[in-house]
Amino acid sequence: MVSIKETTYMVLxxxxxxxxxxxxxxxxxxxxxxxxxxxxxxxxMAYIFWYxxxxxxLPTPVPNQYHPVGTGTYVDLGGKLPVPGDKPVFLHFFNxxxxxxxxxxxxxxxxxxxxxxxxxxxxxxxxxxxYTAKQIQNKFDVNIPISFDSSIAAxxxxxxxxxxxxxxxxxxxxxxxNYNKSRYxxxxxSNYAQMAIDSxxxxxxxxxxxxYALKAYGCQLPxxxxx
Numbered sequence: 001m002v003s004i005k006e007t008t009y010m011v012l013x014x015x016x017x018x019x020x021x022x023x024x025x026x027x028x029x030x031x032x033x034x035x036x037x038x039x040x041x042x043x044x045m046a047y048i049f050w051y052x053x054x055x056x057x058l059p060t061p062v063p064n065q066y067h068p069v070g071t072g073t074y075v076d077l078g079g080k081l082p083v084p085g086d087k088p089v090f091l092h093f094f095n096x097x098x099x100x101x102x103x104x105x106x107x108x109x110x111x112x113x114x115x116x117x118x119x120x121x122x123x124x125x126x127x128x129x130x131y132t133a134k135q136i137q138n139k140f141d142v143n144i145p146i147s148f149d150s151s152i153a154a155x156x157x158x159x160x161x162x163x164x165x166x167x168x169x170x171x172x173x174x175x176x177x178n179y180n181k182s183r184y185x186x187x188x189x190s191n192y193a194q195m196a197i198d199s200x201x202x203x204x205x206x207x208x209x210x211x212y213a214l215k216a217y218g219c220q221l222p223x224x225x226x227x
Contacts, residue, residue, distance in 0.1 A: 060160035069157030083120040098219035160216040164193040
């Protein structure tokens with residue numbers, strides 16, 4: 001990979017070759033150098049954007065010690081979250097340092113607004129930094145339970161963020177997967193998490209989701225320590 005320093009040098013050499021008369025004019029030469037720097041900066045920004053978009057378009061690597069959790073499995077929350085026992089539970093797995101998680105915030109808030117009276121929503125934070133529950137609630141502008149217990153992710157078979165987990169009223173796994181095919185959650189035809197909720201309340205057979213729904217995409221989980 002060519003470094004920014006090398007790129008700058010090559011751009012300057014090109015400008016100097018094709019504009020040799022400019023070298024004799026300090027003002028014009030200064031403008032040429034400024035243009036070269038701008039080209040390097042914008043090229044670097046474009047590359048970073050492209051690389052990030054490409055990176056998160058790939059499935060999240062499955063950890064070596066991963067233990068799959070099948071649909072219909074009972075998930076014992078063991079008092080780790082203060083949720084009522086008579087409603088389905090929707091767990092949002094969130095890492096504040098994950099770009100995909102940040103892009104996903106508006107979509108999750110929309111689900112809370114739409115289904116908050118029917119479902120117990122909670123956020124599971126997977127991060128080693130010293131965030132407080134109030135800080136996370138403020139990020140989302142919601143007043144719902146927050147947990148920092150990474151064992152909940154293992155119990156649900158989650159190994160990336162953001163991920164949605166929907167448990168039925170008996171705390172059995174109904175859906176675990178992505179929110180949307182688009183990392184910005186803009187594809188209305190692939191609102192997988194919302195489709196799962198509508199399926200659960202419609203008392204219809206669980207829909208068959210495409211690979212993009214069930215194969216984890218996003219950020220790998222940090223090595224979380226107990227809090």
